[in-house]
Amino acid sequence: MTRRIIIVGGGVAGTMVANRLAKSMENEVYNGELEIVLIGDTGKHIYQPGFLFMAFNEGFLEQFAREEKYLLHPKVNFVMDAARHIDVDRKRVITGKQSFDYDFLVIATGSYPDMESVPGLAAGGHTFYTPEGAERLRYEMLNFQGGTLLVTIDVPHKCPVAPLEFIFMADDYYREAGIRNKVQLKYTYPIGRVHSLEPVAKWAVKEFEKRGIEYETFFNLEKVDPEKRIAYNMDGSEHPYDLLIAIPAHRGARVIQDSGLGDEDGFIPTDRYSLKMEGQDCVYVIGDATDLPVSKAGSTAHYEADVVVRNLISELKGLPATHRYNGKAFCFIETGLNEATYITFNYKQPPQPVPPSEMLHWFKLSYNEMYWLSARGIL
Ligand SMILES: Cc1cc2nc3c(=O)[nH]c(=O)nc-3n(C[C@H](O)[C@H](O)[C@H](O)COP(=O)(O)OP(=O)(O)OC[C@H]3O[C@@H](n4cnc5c(N)ncnc54)[C@H](O)[C@@H]3O)c2cc1C
Known part of the structure; x- marks a missing residue:
């Protein structure tokens, strides 16, 4: 019998999970034991850190965007449609056109800046x-x-x-x-x-x-x-x-608020180590969508993806899900147009910026290009 994993959201977190899982479970995916479905509401995958550079005329949108379908492993079933309702009791995701039952669900719907949160803003x-x-x-x-x-x-x-x-x-x-x-x-x-x-x-x-x-x-x-x-x-x-x-x-994505899964801002109560939705054994939450006390960052999504994929593989093989997220994040910080520093931290270890240098600025710019390898699950 085919088991189905649904990933909702094709941003950093969802794309990394889909690709890593498809690579790691290639046999099961090719022989039809496992189906990986990614539901994304847009065909374009945009690397958001690029926005900072665009504001200073240091880049343009096309440079930071790719077609989602070309980023994904060929055996990931990409459904371009918005999830309208997520029913964790019935283990079902409903889009505008279809309804999908799942064995495991990964919610990776991100967050959005709410310019309407302040009158006149x-x-x-x-x-x-x-x-x-x-x-x-x-x-x-x-x-x-x-x-x-x-x-x-x-x-x-x-x-x-x-x-x-x-x-x-x-x-x-x-x-x-x-x-x-x-x-x-x-x-x-x-x-x-x-x-x-x-x-x-x-x-x-x-x-x-x-x-x-x-x-x-x-x-x-x-x-x-x-x-x-x-x-x-x-x-x-x-x-x-x-x-x-x-x-x-x-705020968390509207579908989270509409499905009654989040807190008042639409962020999903998530176990800080297992990354499972509180009270839900078959639902993982990853990236900006969680309510965790960690930076909402692409690097956080990246480290979380490792944990979620390893736990999903264990569970699919009937083994316990023992891998734990330790709160790790890594951020480059541009300290001007030509220099940068970085911080790295986790639940226990606080960050400490290192002295800025031009070399770190070039590392940040290089990562802007290398990101596409991370998204494909290669880096
Ligand atoms: C200006 C700026 C600079 C940044 N710089 C950095 C940086 O230097 N380093 C760093 O690590 N992070 C950085 N970030 C943060 C990083 O981009 C986000 O934290 C990261 O994208 C979160 O990944 P995610 O997958 O959780 O969410 P997203 O990447 O936002 O993806 C969520 C996806 O879900 C989709 N979605 C939402 N609702 C639905 C629905 N109903 N149905 C289907 N799909 C849906 C969305 O369209 C989107 O594609 C920056 C962000 C910004 C805005």
């Missing part, structure tokens, strides 16, 4: 967290001739270091343009330090002070007046801006 602010937003920002950044560039951040959001990368790159960008003295760079953060990870916050403050980047903590954007160009903090203070760049709170 969509009209008054920009973001580099979406392809359209990054494309628009490319021109805003180019045409900006001076004034206050305000960055606001809400949590949770994916890639916790990307806002830092953005402000450091903006600093270099306007220095190179010869107008840094006309640009006031202001970075804000919603809690009592400038980053959720304390060692990163301590390091970043020193960099801000060295470069003349202003910063404000306990800044929680409450509303934006797009006409007057004022951002309002929850404490009532007013912050005039000329260019507002927001990283708004993220």
Whole structure:
């Protein structure tokens, strides 16, 4: 009898799981014992870290996009359709056109930045967290001739270091343009330090002070007046801006909310070690879709994919699923247009940025290309 694994979501996490599983279980897949179905709502696979570079005119969307069907192992059955409902009691996923029963389910539906979470933000602010937003920002950044560039951040959001990368790159960008003295760079953060990870916050403050980047903590954007160009903090203070760049709170995919599987923000309660959905033996959750206290990052999805695939193989072979995720993440951090550092950490070990170098910047750029090997399950 054919057993079926359904993966919902063809981003970083879903694609890696599908390809690694298909490679590791090639015999079973070819002789019809195992079917791997990936349900994705888009035919394009986009490498989101590229958005940061697009905002500085350092790249373009086509460079960071591939056809999903060409990334996938030939024996992965790619269904291009949105999952409308996930019924974990009946072990069924319903799309617009079909209904699929499963033996195991992997939920990899990611998260999205909610620009509607703050009144006035969509009209008054920009973001580099979406392809359209990054494309628009490319021109805003180019045409900006001076004034206050305000960055606001809400949590949770994916890639916790990307806002830092953005402000450091903006600093270099306007220095190179010869107008840094006309640009006031202001970075804000919603809690009592400038980053959720304390060692990163301590390091970043020193960099801000060295470069003349202003910063404000306990800044929680409450509303934006797009006409007057004022951002309002929850404490009532007013912050005039000329260019507002927001990283708004993220939400889990709508299908998660619609299927009643997530918390109030649409993130799925997940066991931090086994990566199974709480209370569900046949459902794994991976990538941004989880409610885990780890960075929502592609590298997190990558390390999680290893655990999920190994456990799925064990379970398919009738063995116990003993592999555990240790919270590992790895992030390069651009510290300008030509230098970078990196951090690596897990549930037990905190991160510590290393001294920035040009070599690390080139490693980050190289990974932008190597990513496609990771997605194919080769790296
Ligand atoms: C500007 C920016 C910079 C970043 N930089 C880095 C970085 O340097 N390093 C790093 O590690 N990470 C970085 N990230 C974060 C990284 O891109 C995400 O954490 C990663 O993509 C998460 O993988 P995922 O598979 O969980 O979600 P995604 O890659 O977002 O994939 C989710 C997929 O599910 C699909 N989907 C959603 N709902 C449905 C449905 N109902 N039916 C079918 N399919 C559905 C979506 O269309 C999408 O294809 C960055 C992100 C951004 C925005």
